[in-house]
Every structure is written in C-alpha cells, then in structure tokens.
Amino acid sequence: MQMRNLGRNxxxxxxxxxxxxxxxxxxxxxxxxxxxxxxxxxxxxxxxxGMTMLDTANIYGDxxxxxxxxxxxxxxxxxxxxKFGIVVAGDRPGSNEGVDGRPxxxxxxxxxxxxxxxxxxxxxxxxxxxDPATPxxxxxxxxxxxxREGKVRWLGLSEAAPxxxxxxxxxxxxxxxxxxxxxxxxxxxxxxxxxxxELGIALxxxxxxxxxxxxxxxxxxxxxxxADWRRGNPRFSDANFDxxxxxxxxxxxxxxxxxxxxxxxxxxxLLAQGxxxxxxxxxxxxxxxxxNIAADAIELSPAELARIAxxxxxxxxxxxxxxxxxxxxxxx
Numbered sequence: 001m002q003m004r005n006l007g008r009n010x011x012x013x014x015x016x017x018x019x020x021x022x023x024x025x026x027x028x029x030x031x032x033x034x035x036x037x038x039x040x041x042x043x044x045x046x047x048x049x050g051m052t053m054l055d056t057a058n059i060y061g062d063x064x065x066x067x068x069x070x071x072x073x074x075x076x077x078x079x080x081x082x083k084f085g086i087v088v089a090g091d092r093p094g095s096n097e098g099v100d101g102r103p104x105x106x107x108x109x110x111x112x113x114x115x116x117x118x119x120x121x122x123x124x125x126x127x128x129x130x131d132p133a134t135p136x137x138x139x140x141x142x143x144x145x146x147x148r149e150g151k152v153r154w155l156g157l158s159e160a161a162p163x164x165x166x167x168x169x170x171x172x173x174x175x176x177x178x179x180x181x182x183x184x185x186x187x188x189x190x191x192x193x194x195x196x197x198e199l200g201i202a203l204x205x206x207x208x209x210x211x212x213x214x215x216x217x218x219x220x221x222x223x224x225x226x227a228d229w230r231r232g233n234p235r236f237s238d239a240n241f242d243x244x245x246x247x248x249x250x251x252x253x254x255x256x257x258x259x260x261x262x263x264x265x266x267x268x269x270l271l272a273q274g275x276x277x278x279x280x281x282x283x284x285x286x287x288x289x290x291x292n293i294a295a296d297a298i299e300l301s302p303a304e305l306a307r308i309a310x311x312x313x314x315x316x317x318x319x320x321x322x323x324x325x326x327x328x329x330x331x332x
Contacts, residue, residue, distance in 0.1 A: 001016065004202075007174075014051045017051065017054065017079075017279070022282050023060075025063070046289055047077050054079070057083035058083065065117075068118040081123060082125065084110065084126075099130070102139075106146070110152065120151075123154060124176060130331035136171075137171050140171040143155050156176040178204040179204075179206070182270065184316060202277070202278060203276060214266040216262040235318065239319075253311070260295070267281065
C-alpha cells in the first residue's frame with residue numbers, strides 16, 4: 001500500500017487504515033465479528049497486505065485485546081491508535097453526557113489500554129470526545145505527560161472543533177484529528193480541514209463509507225439486523241432512508257462507469273482530497289478488506305472528481321449524523 005505522513009511532522013502510515021470497532025462490538029453493525037480467531041486472522045491479513053494503521057478505542061468491547069493478540073511478534077509492522085474519553089454508563093455517574101477529560105482519567109485509561117493491548121506504548125492516543133467540563137489545556141497537558149514518559153508517541157483528538165484544535169495544539173503538537181468524513185458527511189471541509197492544514201495536522205476519516213450506505217450494502221431498512229445500531233441513526237430512519245438510498249445509487253452509477261465498486265470509489269474520492277486525509281474503514285470480512293485495500297490504487301481524474309461532486313454535492317445526505325444524545329457529545 002501507499003504510505004502517507006500522519007501530519008506534517010508525523011510518522012508514515014498506510015494510506016488506508018483498519019477501523020476495529022466492529023471486531024469488538026459484534027452487534028453495533030449487522031456484520032460485527034465476535035469470533036476471536038476470526039478477528040485476529042483479519043487483522044493479521046491486513047498487516048500482511050501492508051495496512052499498518054489499526055484504530056481502536058477503550059469502549060470498543062474487547063477490540064483492544066484482540067488487536068494486542070493479533071500483533072504479537074509484529075510490533076514493527078503496526079501503528080496502533082486508540083482512544084479514551086467516552087465513559088461507559090455507570091463509570092462516572094452524573095458526568096457530562098458520558099465524557100471525561102480529567103487528567104487523572106486520562107492516565108488511568110492509558111494504563112488500562114496498555115494492559116489490554118499488551119504494549120509498552122501507544123503510537124497515537126486520541127481524546128475520543130471533548131469534555132466540556134475540563135479545559136482542553138488540562139486534558140492535553142496530561143496526554144503530553146504520557147508522551148514524555150514514553151507511554152504514548154503522538155497525540156490526536158476526535159470530533160474536535162477548530163478552536164479546540166488550536167488550543168490543544170498550543171499545549172502539545174496534535175498529529176491527527178479524527179472525524180466523520182465521506183461523500184455524505186462533508187462538514188469538515190467548511191472550517192476544520194483548513195485549520196488542520198494550517199497547523200500541519202492529518203485528518204483521519206472514520207465512517208468513510210457512510211456507515212455502509214455508500215458501499216451499496218442496503219436497499220431496504222430491513223436489510224439491517226434487529227439489533228443493528230444504525231436502525232436508530234437519523235440517516236437510516238423511515239423518513240430519510242429512501243432519500244439517502246438515492247444518493248448511494250448515484251454514487252454506484254459513477255463507480256460502474258469507473259469500473260470499481262461503490263466502496264472503492266468512495267475511498268478513492270477521500271484519498272483524492274489530499275495526502276493529509278487517511279480513511280479508516282471498518283470491516284469484519286476479508287473480502288471487504290481486500291476491496292478496501294484495492295481503492296488505494298484507484299486514481300480519479302479531475303473530470304471524474306467533478307462528476308462525483310455533481311452527483312454527491314455537499315449536504316446531499318439527509319438527517320443528522322447521530323441521534324440526539326450522540327450529537328450532544330460532539331464538540332461544536
């Protein structure tokens with residue numbers, strides 16, 4: 001795979017990484033993977049194919065433990081990113097919508113993640129969501145201490161507003177900001193991406209396939225399992241599903257013209273937005289993994305990019321990115 005720098009002064013990682021949430025939370029998506037051996041085999045297959053960046057989090061079930069077992073003996077082949085900040089219900093009663101950025105929490109969660117991963121250091125440590133009750137300077141200050149101690153190499157934020165990024169970067173260099181970015185979630189282009197480019201920070205794009213919608217996975221809401229998290233997502237609601245399906249079908253038409261799959265077109269489009277954009281699609285299928293990896297070799301001409309822009313313009317997707325409680329966690 002091609003390699004890209006994680007920020008202006010960061011390390012080189014694969015242009016496409018592997019999102020590991022569905023490897024640890026089997027019912028978050030219909031295709032979640034409970035089987036330990038299968039998850040470990042998939043991660044190792046990704047490494048064999050040159051995909052170096054693995055993205056997990058402390059709240060992704062047993063994802064960190066599976067990642068840790070999968071990379072035993074292959075530490076030099078992998079760049080491990082994990083996150084803290086979203087509190088599992090009951091861990092901090094009365095907290096700010098389940099987000100904690102206090103310095104003592106930062107340290108405790110880092111130690112716990114290191115233990116689950118079986119590592120002596122984390123390559124990239126993200127604050128998963130911003131705690132409105134704790135100044136970002138205090139949170140990043142605690143994260144910077146972990147860097148000085150050798151427990152963390154690089155720092156990141158997730159779903160952080162541009163001004164929050166500036167304040168954090170003033171305390172310690174931020175290498176990456178993770179946010180939802182895809183053909184149906186182009187909000188980062190308005191204010192966040194310009195700031196990241198000014199500061200030399202990479203954008204790591206999660207849900208780059210529109211939670212599977214852009215990959216042509218669904219034709220009806222009933223294609224989702226009863227327990228699938230997406231059933232509660234506004235973009236999958238009865239009121240919005242058909243409108244968003246029409247967008248996905250337009251993307252699929254362009255992909256057919258290009259001779260690739262819709263998922264590959266969506267990933268290639270993201271890669272074409274700049275060398276500082278790195279998508280991290282998740283999957284529990286080796287076949288889907290291979291499909292995603294192949295997007296790295298697809299080049300889109302200016303005419304093809306214009307065609308994509310015409311069929312999937314900014315704001316084309318209908319509905320909020322999350323349900324109400326999820327939207328409250330975003331750092332507006």
